[in-house]
Amino acid sequence: MLYQYRCWLRLQLRSYFLIPLFGINFSLTLLFDNIKHHRHQSFRKTENMTTLFLDIGNSHIKLAEKQGVKWEVVFKASNGSLEGLTEVVEQYPDINLMVVCSVREDVLNKILDVLNFIDVKVLTSSLIDSVSLDYETPDTLGMDRFLTCYGAVSVTDHDVICVDAGTACTVDWMTNEGIYRGGVIMPGLKLFHEMMERKLPELPSVDYYIPTQWPGKSTKQSVQWGTSGGYLVVINGFIRKYLEIIEGETDLFLTGGDSLYLSENLDSSLKVHHRPHLLFDGMEMFWKDLERLD
Ligand SMILES: Nc1ncnc2c1ncn2[C@@H]1O[C@H](COP(=O)(O)OP(=O)(O)OP(=O)(O)O)[C@@H](O)[C@H]1O
Ligand SMILES: CC(C)(CO)[C@@H](O)C(=O)NCCC(=O)O
Ligand SMILES: [K+]
Incomplete structure (x- = not known):
């Protein structure tokens, strides 16, 4: 109950702050400014589509997929070597989006280059x-x-x-x-x-x-x-x-x-x-x- 209230409150606060202050257009720009539009696709996860999640940490990158209620890490490597990442991602023909959290700008940019064939959403503090x-x-x-x-x-x-x-x-x-x-x-x-x-x-x-x-x-x-x-x-x-x-x-x-x-x-x-x-x-x-x- 409290959790639902919190979600509701967060969304309310967000819409109150974003929409009147900046106007609808700007708030949408904020949401999508990090999406790389490489293919014309819908961002919404539809049935049978895969969303992958990528953690670019200080020393490691980890790629995970939610299977039911559990996380399956499908790729892990040191930040220095991205070898093999593309091959793993290519094993998901139904991938519609990769959601990314990064603390390493340099590694992120390399990955965005390499994975230029899928849609990527980078979660940032903005x-x-x-x-x-x-x-x-x-x-x-x-x-x-x-x-x-x-x-x-x-x-x-x-x-x-x-x-x-x-x-x-x-x-x-x-x-x-x-x-x-x-x-x-x-x-x-x-x-x-x-x-x-x-x-x-x-x-x-x-x-x-x-x-x-x-x-x-x-x-x-x-x-x-x-x-x-x-x-x-x-x-x-x-x-x-x-x-x-x-x-x-x-x-x-x-x-x-x-x-x-x-x-x-x-x-x-x-x-x-x-x-x-x-x-x-x-x-x-x-x-x-x-x-x-x-
Ligand atoms: N099998 C393992 N491989 C690598 N690190 C390990 C392993 N087991 C334990 N560790 C510990 O985990 C730490 C790295 O943790 P983690 O993988 O969460 O870091 P990261 O995501 O690269 O960095 P950060 O969390 O700071 O962004 C290392 O300092 C090491 O002590
Ligand atoms: C503190 C780390 C390195 C932890 O991964 C990362 O969150 C980071 O680079 N933070 C930037 C500084 C800050 O959080 O204020
Ligand atoms: K981390």
């Missing part, structure tokens, strides 16, 4: 209505952060704290009304280790492990505390900091390559949702809400 953004630099906000939170609020009536534990790790807050309140950008778990290895080469490189003994009683344990342990302590600290200012009930969402590690090691009193495909959930919800508005 598509977010301003009432949903409590962020002073919306133009530079990473759309992955917003969409991850967007996916999270769609499955709970509470405020959400989202930890996206990837190459970078973000710890962000969105209210239960769908207002993005900002957050934290910090190094990911792998970077914690790599920073030490690069700048302190005399120290041993250690595996991702938190010692059972506190404090560290050896060089290895001390470094493990400072890397894997530090990563957890920092995230826990940010969660605690949020709970000092969030008044309502709050759920914790974990996603990204290191979210399993977090789900096994973070000890939180909050309800924890481990959702590896939260960004895809958010992309799909946001895209559907845009279509509904249209």
Whole structure:
């Protein structure tokens, strides 16, 4: 009920803000300015048509398809090598659209070049209505952060704290009304280790492990505390900091390559949702809400 109300409210707010301020033409331009018109096609998903979702992350790209209620990742590669992507996409003769979220402009442009035979819709922060953004630099906000939170609020009536534990790790807050309140950008778990290895080469490189003994009683344990342990302590600290200012009930969402590690090691009193495909959930919800508005 609350969720339906929120959707309704978001759409109302969006139409109130977009239409009177800019006029219908401009709001439609906003919606479609990122679509590459390579073929004359309808954007609406019709029966038996496939929509693919592409996450261009800081180090990896992932292509996914929703099968029933589950996400199937059909292609994953390092950002540097797009080899094989076209072949995978070509296996979908009925593809009508690819929805994209990108944090890498250079990789995005290469992909738009390579996939010039399909329609692509890039979700950018310019598509977010301003009432949903409590962020002073919306133009530079990473759309992955917003969409991850967007996916999270769609499955709970509470405020959400989202930890996206990837190459970078973000710890962000969105209210239960769908207002993005900002957050934290910090190094990911792998970077914690790599920073030490690069700048302190005399120290041993250690595996991702938190010692059972506190404090560290050896060089290895001390470094493990400072890397894997530090990563957890920092995230826990940010969660605690949020709970000092969030008044309502709050759920914790974990996603990204290191979210399993977090789900096994973070000890939180909050309800924890481990959702590896939260960004895809958010992309799909946001895209559907845009279509509904249209
Ligand atoms: N099989 C794996 N392959 C690659 N990275 C992995 C794997 N398993 C765990 N990881 C961890 O996942 C992290 C990368 O996460 P993810 O794939 O979510 O990043 P990304 O999407 O490229 O970057 P970001 O989320 O910052 O945009 C790495 O830092 C690594 O520690
Ligand atoms: C923080 C990352 C790198 C996380 O993927 C991405 O969301 C990004 O590049 N953001 C831009 C800066 C910002 O979000 O304000
Ligand atoms: K990501």
